[in-house]
Amino acid sequence: MFKAVHYTEVPAEDVKEDDARGVQIRWLISRRDGAENFAMRCFEIKPGGHTPRHSHDWEHEVFILKGEGIVFHNGKRHYVRSGYVIFIPPGDEHYFENTGKDKMIFLCLIPYRK
Amino acid sequence: MFKAVHYTEVPAEDVKEDDARGVQIRWLISRRDGAENFAMRCFEIKPGGHTPRHSHDWEHEVFILKGEGIVFHNGKRHYVRSGYVIFIPPGDEHYFENTGKDKMIFLCLIPYRK
Numbered sequence: 001m002f003k004a005v006h007y008t009e010v011p012a013e014d015v016k017e018d019d020a021r022g023v024q025i026r027w028l029i030s031r032r033d034g035a036e037n038f039a040m041r042c043f044e045i046k047p048g049g050h051t052p053r054h055s056h057d058w059e060h061e062v063f064i065l066k067g068e069g070i071v072f073h074n075g076k077r078h079y080v081r082s083g084y085v086i087f088i089p090p091g092d093e094h095y096f097e098n099t100g101k102d103k104m105i106f107l108c109l110i111p112y113r114k
Numbered sequence: 115m116f117k118a119v120h121y122t123e124v125p126a127e128d129v130k131e132d133d134a135r136g137v138q139i140r141w142l143i144s145r146r147d148g149a150e151n152f153a154m155r156c157f158e159i160k161p162g163g164h165t166p167r168h169s170h171d172w173e174h175e176v177f178i179l180k181g182e183g184i185v186f187h188n189g190k191r192h193y194v195r196s197g198y199v200i201f202i203p204p205g206d207e208h209y210f211e212n213t214g215k216d217k218m219i220f221l222c223l224i225p226y227r228k
Contacts, residue, residue, distance in 0.1 A: 002187050002188070002202060003200065004185055004192045005199060006197050029201045035175065035201060037151065037225035038223065040223070059148075061154050080118055083120050083121050083122065084119065084120055085119060087115070087116065089148055107221070109223060
């Protein structure tokens with residue numbers, strides 16, 4: 001189904017995983033829209049917040065829309081800011097942390113299983 | 115392979131299809147990076163420019179980063195601007211046109227075939 005909306009029209013939900021702090025997610029494009037191959041989510045992290053430190057057997061394709069922070073990848077911390085594109089391969093340990101003073105907002109896309 | 119770069123570090127190439135005008139593409143994340151399921155591209159369209167009017171049997175997942183313009187979908191023109199998220203299902207006719215005064219920049223993701 002065709003869709004064209006401002007991302008803020010998509011409801012934000014709290015990420016309630018134990019190791020997440022100050023994180024919200026919007027499912028911008030998902031199976032509910034008819035997307036069968038991959039999903040586009042938007043994350044917002046408050047200053048000082050972070051996503052869970054974990055690994056899983058699917059990749060992330062990420063684009064930082066606003067703010068700045070750290071992407072942790074296999075033991076190293078990489079500084080990123082608005083305009084950065086990040087690829088996290090399957091199986092690699094990672095998390096995102098907002099080390100700035102404003103909201104950190106980024107797109108994070110994941111594949112669907114067939 | 116892990117990757118974290120500013121999108122402007124990825125080279126922009128002219129889109130040379132007959133019906134494209136004033137369009138450049140950056141392949142931000144692709145098979146060259148080890149992405150096996152979907153690719154992230156960034157398009158830049160000059161004011162007055164447009165992508166080709168066409169349809170194909172794969173979907174687009176789009177996020178408008180900067181500027182404003184029109185997304186044409188199956189005979190209708192929809193106004194979009196920075197912050198808009200767009201899903202174009204497989205098989206639907208579409209193009210993007212920059213109707214603004216500044217560059218129109220957007221992410222457009224496509225699936226890879228298995």
